[in-house]
Amino acid sequence: MPERIFNFSAGPGVLPVEVLEQAAKDIVNFNNKGIGLIEMSHRSKDFIAVADETEALLRELLGVPKNFKVLFLQGGASLQFAMVPMNLLGPGKKGAYLNTGVWAKKAIKEAKLFGEVQVAYTSEASNFNHVPAQSDYKVDDDAEYLYFVSNNTIYGTQFQAFPAAKQMLICDMSSDILSRPFDFSPFGLVFAGAQKNMGPAGCTVVFIREDLLDRSPANLATMLKYKTHADADSMFNTPPTFAIYVIGLVLKWLKKLGGLEAMAKLNRDKADLLYQTIDASSFYRGHAQVGSRSTMNITFNLPTPELEAQFVKEATAQGLDGLKGHRSVGGCRASIYNAFPRQGVEKLVAFMQEFERRNS
Amino acid sequence: MPERIFNFSAGPGVLPVEVLEQAAKDIVNFNNKGIGLIEMSHRSKDFIAVADETEALLRELLGVPKNFKVLFLQGGASLQFAMVPMNLLGPGKKGAYLNTGVWAKKAIKEAKLFGEVQVAYTSEASNFNHVPAQSDYKVDDDAEYLYFVSNNTIYGTQFQAFPAAKQMLICDMSSDILSRPFDFSPFGLVFAGAQKNMGPAGCTVVFIREDLLDRSPANLATMLKYKTHADADSMFNTPPTFAIYVIGLVLKWLKKLGGLEAMAKLNRDKADLLYQTIDASSFYRGHAQVGSRSTMNITFNLPTPELEAQFVKEATAQGLDGLKGHRSVGGCRASIYNAFPRQGVEKLVAFMQEFERRNS
Numbered sequence: 001m002p003e004r005i006f007n008f009s010a011g012p013g014v015l016p017v018e019v020l021e022q023a024a025k026d027i028v029n030f031n032n033k034g035i036g037l038i039e040m041s042h043r044s045k046d047f048i049a050v051a052d053e054t055e056a057l058l059r060e061l062l063g064v065p066k067n068f069k070v071l072f073l074q075g076g077a078s079l080q081f082a083m084v085p086m087n088l089l090g091p092g093k094k095g096a097y098l099n100t101g102v103w104a105k106k107a108i109k110e111a112k113l114f115g116e117v118q119v120a121y122t123s124e125a126s127n128f129n130h131v132p133a134q135s136d137y138k139v140d141d142d143a144e145y146l147y148f149v150s151n152n153t154i155y156g157t158q159f160q161a162f163p164a165a166k167q168m169l170i171c172d173m174s175s176d177i178l179s180r181p182f183d184f185s186p187f188g189l190v191f192a193g194a195q196k197n198m199g200p201a202g203c204t205v206v207f208i209r210e211d212l213l214d215r216s217p218a219n220l221a222t223m224l225k226y227k228t229h230a231d232a233d234s235m236f237n238t239p240p241t242f243a244i245y246v247i248g249l250v251l252k253w254l255k256k257l258g259g260l261e262a263m264a265k266l267n268r269d270k271a272d273l274l275y276q277t278i279d280a281s282s283f284y285r286g287h288a289q290v291g292s293r294s295t296m297n298i299t300f301n302l303p304t305p306e307l308e309a310q311f312v313k314e315a316t317a318q319g320l321d322g323l324k325g326h327r328s329v330g331g332c333r334a335s336i337y338n339a340f341p342r343q344g345v346e347k348l349v350a351f352m353q354e355f356e357r358r359n360s
Numbered sequence: 361m362p363e364r365i366f367n368f369s370a371g372p373g374v375l376p377v378e379v380l381e382q383a384a385k386d387i388v389n390f391n392n393k394g395i396g397l398i399e400m401s402h403r404s405k406d407f408i409a410v411a412d413e414t415e416a417l418l419r420e421l422l423g424v425p426k427n428f429k430v431l432f433l434q435g436g437a438s439l440q441f442a443m444v445p446m447n448l449l450g451p452g453k454k455g456a457y458l459n460t461g462v463w464a465k466k467a468i469k470e471a472k473l474f475g476e477v478q479v480a481y482t483s484e485a486s487n488f489n490h491v492p493a494q495s496d497y498k499v500d501d502d503a504e505y506l507y508f509v510s511n512n513t514i515y516g517t518q519f520q521a522f523p524a525a526k527q528m529l530i531c532d533m534s535s536d537i538l539s540r541p542f543d544f545s546p547f548g549l550v551f552a553g554a555q556k557n558m559g560p561a562g563c564t565v566v567f568i569r570e571d572l573l574d575r576s577p578a579n580l581a582t583m584l585k586y587k588t589h590a591d592a593d594s595m596f597n598t599p600p601t602f603a604i605y606v607i608g609l610v611l612k613w614l615k616k617l618g619g620l621e622a623m624a625k626l627n628r629d630k631a632d633l634l635y636q637t638i639d640a641s642s643f644y645r646g647h648a649q650v651g652s653r654s655t656m657n658i659t660f661n662l663p664t665p666e667l668e669a670q671f672v673k674e675a676t677a678q679g680l681d682g683l684k685g686h687r688s689v690g691g692c693r694a695s696i697y698n699a700f701p702r703q704g705v706e707k708l709v710a711f712m713q714e715f716e717r718r719n720s
Binding site: 012 | 374470473
């Protein structure tokens with residue numbers, strides 16, 4: 001095996017090598033049982049134990065309250081954009097949204113199909129370079145919920161403190177779940193696609209307060225009702241067994257590292273290395289406002305698009321892969337999820353400093 | 361590695377060992393590129409090549425006409441039960457259904473939420489032990505389509521010839537796709553969950569005639585419109601990359617074996633071994649009527665439930681795993697999908713004969 005590259009992809013993203021190596025064994029021969037993991041019936045005793053352990057670890061590491069169901073669904077965060085209002089809005093019901101980027105906008109678009117929408121705040125005019133402070137917006141009294149995206153991958157912004165509202169919060173945590181501890185109590189529903197901090201693409205984890213399960217309209221398709229999946233322990237139909245299994249492995253790795261407090265510190269340290277490099281330079285400019293900076297996705301620009309292209313090309317050649325920014329921001333983006341090694345951040349910092357010396 | 365068991369699971373089901381071994385390598389280090397398959401961005405050049413190859417192989421092996429789109433979706437066949445009528449029915453529009461088992465019934469239930477339904481035939485009174493002949497039903501002239509399930513896993517029935525109707529056909533081929541060649545021309549839409557003959561759970565392949573893409577109501581959620589996925593080459597959001605990759609490996613294996621004609625012959629031969637054993641015995645009784653017998657799932661009963669339990673227990677101890685029938689039929693079920701080895705069928709036949717001698 002050649003040297004492993006440093007994978008700055010925004011998602012699917014880097015996973016711990018020990019997780020990949022364990023998965024490689026179990027794919028051919030799960031637990032030495034003479035059957036591959038992906039060949040096992042989802043209703044077999046062995047697979048049910050896998051799913052139960054994954055759920056138990058999620059509950060333990062995240063401190064999920066007992067009155068929340070944990071669901072393993074499919075369709076990505078994008079299907080949740082519709083499922084949330086399909087289940088919780090309806091004629092005359094309103095959802096409040098904080099528009100902090102493309103993924104929030106897409107959620108707003110879907111919500112408008114199924115109810116009223118209040119866009120309580122938008123940072124679109126400044127190309128989503130910040131998330132709002134509590135004092136920046138007011139949620140309508142008659143809104144059912146306040147929806148926000150905790151971390152905005154494309155722009156590199158992240159809520160440092162979560163919004164406070166009299167309504168329950170609903171959050172798309174796809175790109176920073178498991179990166180830091182948080183308190184579930186103000187939330188009604190939290191969801192996250194697995195493919196950044198949790199595992200492979202193909203599974204979306206939904207945490208939903210049990211009392212919300214009965215709100216869905218009767219004429220909603222069976223597969224789109226949260227209650228369908230809650231009542232069947234996510235086995236109403238065949239769940240994405242491989243993704244659930246890998247999520248379990250990632251959670252074991254995370255627990256061994258010390259859990260979310262330890263992870264948050266590692267993430268803070270990695271991000272600080274990059275932000276300090278940006279702040280110490282007049283060559284690199286961060287896209288996100290300082291108070292909104294993400295620990296997961298660090299976005300920055302160079303003096304010209306030509307230098308940005310050159311930077312990405314040279315970095316790639318050195319095994320620093322996936323640094324090209326999203327087209328809507330341009331420039332560069334370093335996605336440094338939980339499993340991204342500090343050593344790779346150090347190598348990027350050294351490369352940035354060296355590139356600046358050669359080109360400024 | 362201990363001896364590999366013979367896995368008669370109805371799904372997720374057995375996969376070729378060489379596929380599992382290749383997946384094990386690529387999960388840690390894809391193509392020696394220093395990055396694992398499941399860590400790769402779905403928009404990377406390398407993953408797009410994987411998805412393109414999987415689609416090209418599906419088109420080649422199945423002879424998919426140029427005017428069909430091939431989509432890699434999530435949510436299983438169960439989400440298709442709703443997506444089909446959500447996209448193709450609506451107020452005043454009717455779908456005709458052949459009710460040949462639980463999966464057809466579930467599709468009928470969803471269709472009733474979004475349009476009118478004609479149940480043109482049902483075999484429920486005989487516990488779904490057969491599928492209808494063409495002369496057994498008449499489809500209403502004003503139906504938009506005729507929907508059927510080509511193979512009914514639970515009951516072990518399969519259409520030997522597909523229905524003919526003036527309407528386009530829509531088919532759930534989850535449990536026998538790629539088991540035999542067929543002509544796409546009477547079809548408007550074909551879908552199949554991957555986890556029986558194609559790969560791991562977590563991906564549903566949809567083949568849809570292009571002219572149908574514009575029929576969806578405007579107020580349908582973005583993720584539930586087929587056109588969304590067709591326009592984005594199944595990359596509107598992050599697709600289930602691992603499942604798409606494994607499907608590609610399975611298709612390469614299938615092509616090497618000689619494609620669908622060769623596969624159909626192997627499947628016929630394997631099934632015949634079991635049906636001959638059943639027919640030569642008064643101890644075993646097949647559930648499916650002779651003309652409706654499936655090559656994929658062979659269902660049979662023993663003289664008493666006690667003997668059935670004993671049979672399953674002893675078989676399991678000999679490495680013949682997953683033979684317990686579905687609770688709605690009882691008895692035993694041998695699922696022998698494409699990747700199930702003939703050697704395992706021979707071992708089961710020998711065990712059946714020996715068990716009969718000891719217990720009759």
